Amino acid sequence: MLKVHLNYETGPEHWADLQSRLAPGIRLSSGECRPANGFDILVSGEPTLEELEGNGRLRAVIVPWVGVPLATLDRMKEFPSIALHNLPYNIGPTAEMAVALLLAAAKRIVPYDQRLRRGYWSGEHTGVPGSVMLDGGLAVILGYGRIGRRVAAACRGLGMRIAGVRRNPGTSDEEYALADLSGLLPQAAALIVCLPHTHQTDRLIGSRELERLPSNAVLVNVARGGIVNEEALYRTLQARRIYAAGIDVWYRYPSATERKQGLPHPPSSFPFHTLDNVVMSPHRAGWSEEKEPARIAELANMLNAAARGEPMPYRVDPRQGY
Structure with missing residues (x-):
């Protein structure tokens, strides 16, 4: 069972869309509803120290957009065993x-x-x-x-x-x-x-x-x-x-x-x-009616690859920033 926790907001229709695209062996959680024994993949733009330190099974963080914040890059340098990825859907x-x-x-x-x-x-x-x-x-x-x-x-x-x-x-x-x-x-x-x-x-x-x-x-x-x-x-x-x-x-x-x-x-x-x-322009380059469906589709592809035991795409080196 691959456990995935989402720490960004998405509407109920997009949540349902994501679940419908995932392989049967993937279990999703979100927000404050965290699995008691941790999770394998965290989807978050700004993972906290608590999330990274207090979860022994965590193996990857996916930032759900293209640019990884500087604070996240700096934090992930301290956790070289946890892979960092971005999500270039836009x-x-x-x-x-x-x-x-x-x-x-x-x-x-x-x-x-x-x-x-x-x-x-x-x-x-x-x-x-x-x-x-x-x-x-x-x-x-x-x-x-x-x-x-x-x-x-x-x-x-x-x-x-x-x-x-x-x-x-x-x-x-x-x-x-x-x-x-x-x-x-x-x-x-x-x-x-x-x-x-x-x-x-x-x-x-x-x-x-x-x-x-x-x-x-x-x-x-x-x-x-x-x-x-x-x-x-x-x-x-x-x-x-x-x-x-x-x-x-x-x-x-x-x-x-x-x-x-x-x-x-x-x-x-x-x-x-x-x-x-x-x-x-108010930082809206990625805004469109198709934005969230595109993000969900690409995220599902990444998670399904992980569930199959394959490397997820879009790996980011925290030292380089990309």
């Missing part, structure tokens, strides 16, 4: 959001939409071009894994050239090492951030990197806010040193109570909302 939607933000920022969709709703057919007289052309430009994709490659495919369709930056580049002419990033930035029409947030990538993009971007460049972040220095990004956009940005990931998040009550919560210590050259 690769496609995240790549779609990256491209949507890229186009919305490059074409200034939001300001022109707001102007036309008031009857104005032209933009504000700021001296800023109404859009920048991406065709023929270089898309520097920082993080060239599953999401980054999806984004690259879309950018190729727009006529862009690709520079995929990753820790261990392959032999393709489109792949570059992180050491090459500084030389690529002055050529970039777009810098699209898709890489995991680790201690090594925290604030990887700061003032120095932003200053190397051309004035007509667009920055997109669908990874984690902490990879791009908060103040440096705000000051760069405020001074219009780059053309625009599209941001889905932020620096300050509402508490569970604030979310439940629908209370306002600014996403940054800086007033990004006052800038007309940033498209703001």
